[in-house]
Amino acid sequence: MLGTGLLQGLAVTARNLVGSFHDPRRFVTTQYPEERTALPEAYRNFPFLVCDGADDPMGTLRCVACQICEKECPPQCIYIEKSRDKKPDANGKMQLYPAVFDIDISVCMSCQICVEVCPFDAIEMDQVFELSATDRFTGLMLDRGALAKPNSYFHRIHPTQAAEVDARLAVERAAAERKAQAAAAKAAPRPAPAAAEQPPAAPAA
Amino acid sequence: MSTAATPNESILERAPVLARDWLTGFLPEPARWLANSLVVIVAILLVFATVFAALTLAERKILGRVQNRPGPNRVGWFGLLQPVADGVKMLIKEDIVPRAANPVLHFLAPVVLLAASIMTFAVIPYGRHLVPVELDAALLYFFAAGSATELAVFMAGWASHNKYSLLAAMRALAQLISYELPLLLSTVPVVLAAGTLSATGIVAAQSGWKWGVVPHWLVFTPCGAAGFAIFMVSALAESNRSPFDLPEAESELIAGHLTEYSGFKYALFFMAEYFGMCAASGMAVTLFLGGWHAPLPVLEAVPSYVWFSAKFLALLLGFIWIRATMPRLRIDQLTRLAWKFMVPLALVNIGTAAFWSLTFPWAGPLQLVRWAVALGMAAGPFVLLGRGLSSGLGPRTYRYA
Numbered sequence: 251m252l253g254t255g256l257l258q259g260l261a262v263t264a265r266n267l268v269g270s271f272h273d274p275r276r277f278v279t280t281q282y283p284e285e286r287t288a289l290p291e292a293y294r295n296f297p298f299l300v301c302d303g304a305d306d307p308m309g310t311l312r313c314v315a316c317q318i319c320e321k322e323c324p325p326q327c328i329y330i331e332k333s334r335d336k337k338p339d340a341n342g343k344m345q346l347y348p349a350v351f352d353i354d355i356s357v358c359m360s361c362q363i364c365v366e367v368c369p370f371d372a373i374e375m376d377q378v379f380e381l382s383a384t385d386r387f388t389g390l391m392l393d394r395g396a397l398a399k400p401n402s403y404f405h406r407i408h409p410t411q412a413a414e415v416d417a418r419l420a421v422e423r424a425a426a427e428r429k430a431q432a433a434a435a436k437a438a439p440r441p442a443p444a445a446a447e448q449p450p451a452a453p454a455a
Numbered sequence: 456m457s458t459a460a461t462p463n464e465s466i467l468e469r470a471p472v473l474a475r476d477w478l479t480g481f482l483p484e485p486a487r488w489l490a491n492s493l494v495v496i497v498a499i500l501l502v503f504a505t506v507f508a509a510l511t512l513a514e515r516k517i518l519g520r521v522q523n524r525p526g527p528n529r530v531g532w533f534g535l536l537q538p539v540a541d542g543v544k545m546l547i548k549e550d551i552v553p554r555a556a557n558p559v560l561h562f563l564a565p566v567v568l569l570a571a572s573i574m575t576f577a578v579i580p581y582g583r584h585l586v587p588v589e590l591d592a593a594l595l596y597f598f599a600a601g602s603a604t605e606l607a608v609f610m611a612g613w614a615s616h617n618k619y620s621l622l623a624a625m626r627a628l629a630q631l632i633s634y635e636l637p638l639l640l641s642t643v644p645v646v647l648a649a650g651t652l653s654a655t656g657i658v659a660a661q662s663g664w665k666w667g668v669v670p671h672w673l674v675f676t677p678c679g680a681a682g683f684a685i686f687m688v689s690a691l692a693e694s695n696r697s698p699f700d701l702p703e704a705e706s707e708l709i710a711g712h713l714t715e716y717s718g719f720k721y722a723l724f725f726m727a728e729y730f731g732m733c734a735a736s737g738m739a740v741t742l743f744l745g746g747w748h749a750p751l752p753v754l755e756a757v758p759s760y761v762w763f764s765a766k767f768l769a770l771l772l773g774f775i776w777i778r779a780t781m782p783r784l785r786i787d788q789l790t791r792l793a794w795k796f797m798v799p800l801a802l803v804n805i806g807t808a809a810f811w812s813l814t815f816p817w818a819g820p821l822q823l824v825r826w827a828v829a830l831g832m833a834a835g836p837f838v839l840l841g842r843g844l845s846s847g848l849g850p851r852t853y854r855y856a
Binding site for chain 1: 521524776777838
């Protein structure tokens with residue numbers, strides 16, 4: 251009969267109206283700035299640079315300015331300038347470091363290709379999404395200082411992935427140490443120059 | 456406002472009249488009449504402006520809750536100051552008049568619309584002593600003033616010099632004129648039953664209780680119930696409310712006749728829509744729900760205007776509930792509903808009302824016959840017409856979509 255559908259519809263809206271007052275499963279709104287929902291671990295938006303020491307982020311960047319990410323980046327939002335000098339990395343090996351490392355997050359499309367191609371696990375995806383700025387030219391251009399975040403932060407936002415990366419790096423570090431000891435034992439009188447050392451072995455995984 | 460006091464009524468019942476007399480009492484007798492009228496006008500404007508503000512908030516809150524979200528809750532305590540924020544926002548917005556628009560008509564349209572909808576408030580009896588203007592033909596006046604809004608809507612559409620505005624205004628005219636007919640026809644049973652066009656007389660005709668419990672409201676008679684349903688549906692369409700809000704179908708017509716309006720002129724249109732809704736609810740209460748009469752004899756101690764307000768607000772909440780539920784009709788469905796369903800039903804309902812009035816003296820078992828025949832006359836056409844309403848017209852198949 252005409253009108254029964256209308257009455258059913260009215261019943262549905264009435265049920266929702268009443269239900270939203272006593273049923274938390276219906277009433278799912280989070281009052282955002284005051285309350286926050288936990289982000290899923292797989293959530294990512296823009297890249298950041300991993301550093302090993304929280305107290306000296308610039309000195310312990312894993313990035314060696316190899317510029318692979320810069321070349322691979324589809325929208326070309328990464329800009330890197332190599333340093334002129336070298337400094338030791340986590341394995342004690344002398345490496346270049348990025349004198350300038352800029353990411354324009356107004357251009358970045360969050361594809362994660364930079365993370366995939368990095369041989370040093372130096373760049374990872376961040377979860378910070380409150381990045382509004384009053385000036386889009388400077389406010390959205392993140393430099394080295396803004397991008398560098400400690401490994402502990404990486405562990406906090408992506409625990410599974412960070413554990414994998416750490417395990418891999420530990421294996422590499424152990425291999426590099428063994429190699430260094432062997433080299434030291436072989437040529438005891440004259441220590442090999444650091445620059446001639448082999449690069450860390452590629453990860454097995 | 457009538458000042459004749461009936462014996463043994465509470466001070467609260469007469470409180471608004473006493474307040475008015477206290478305000479204007481110091482004036483000499485000739486000026487008092489004018490001052491009294493002004494006080495009444497100011498009171499109506501203040502009350503309905505407040506109702507409008509509260510209604511916008513209530514509507515947003517209820518729509519939010521129906522959609523399982525909290526609604527506005529940032530401005531003030533639980534969002535209670537949201538209407539104030541909206542008003543300030545509307546006031547400080549730029550008032551844009553298109554270069555091609557007719558500036559006089561463009562300005563006049565919202566004013567005329569609002570004036571016409573405020574005029575309808577004059578004849579509604581809000582309480583035992585609260586009738587702003589006592590007219591013998593109050594019902595006629597109400598619908599005449601209400602129809603003037605159609606002119607204003609078309610004025611807005613024409614003056615805007617915008618194709619969407621004009622199209623929407625023509626739609627609005629088609630809709631308003633289509634639904635004017637069932638709206639008027641649905642009130643004929645009331646006039647038949649009360650024997651008067653005066654709003655006070657219609658309310659007086661609905662006083663008293665059957666067996667001391669069932670009030671003599673017209674909605675409790677078969678023809679009154681059918682008339683009430685037709686009246687409410689037509690009133691929805693007349694006030695451009697969902698599901699009949701075609702004139703502002705934003706998916707097709709931007710904002711309809713409001714496309715070229717901004718700032719406070721837009722707010723005036725919005726206000727007129729809510730005032731139209733209020734006037735329709737007030738008239739529905741007066742015609743079908745016993746006006747300011749209490750539902751039970753024991754509840755008569757509560758002032759009459761409280762009962763009017765309670766029924767009035769219940770109807771307004773019904774409007775909001777319907778808006779939260781129904782999708783918008785297509786233009787052909789809209790006019791088909793009016794001409795092939797509402798108008799025939801309203802015409803048949805006049806016959807039902809005539810039968811109901813003629814069989815008034817029937818008593819005893821004939822009472823049952825009277826009820827059965829009247830109910831059949833009210834429900835039968837509804838079922839039959841409803842069956843044929845969309846036969847052969849749907850569901851549509853979209854071949855190229």
